[in-house]
Each structure stands twice: as C-alpha cells, then as structure tokens.
Amino acid sequence: AATGWHALAILRADVRIDAILSDVILAGVANGPDVVAKARALRPGLPAVFMSGYTDGALSPDSGFTLLEKPFRRQQLMDALRHAIEGRA
DSSP: OOSHHHHHHHHHSSOOOOOEEEESSOSSSOOHHHHHHHHHHHSTTOOEEEEESOOTTOSOTTSOOEEEESSOOHHHHHHHHHHHHTTOO
C-alpha cells in the first residue's frame, strides 16, 4: 500500500493478509505503530514487523514488535516476517 490509510482500506477488503510490514515513521498524520494498532482492530493478532533507520521514539523497546534497522538484507526481512507469522516475534 502506498499509505497507511490505503493499507487499512485493503485490510477492510476480503483479502488474505499474512502480515504487515511498516516503516515506523510515515509521511502524513499517522505513524507506523498507529497504523498497526488500527490494522489489529480490524484483524486481531495480525503479525507486524517494523523497519526504520530512525524511529524518533515512536516504537518503544518493550513493544514486542520486531524492528529491522535500515539498511537490512533481504534474508533478514524474510526471517523477520517468517518469525512474526509463526508467532515468534
């Protein structure tokens, strides 16, 4: 999705979503954790992985989410998503 609001519109549709990958800092009104909170209101338990080069305190260390620091390798992304989907992150 191009924006957090577009992602939420997709989540309202009847489509399969295995996980959400979001940057912590997003352009516009909401940040990544806000969008994920709204996404989980629509789909409780939806696995989420965050990525960021600069979090600006938007994601607390005890949030329980996986945070990929930019830059990261493709394998790191795949591992983080797999762990989130399998319930280990």
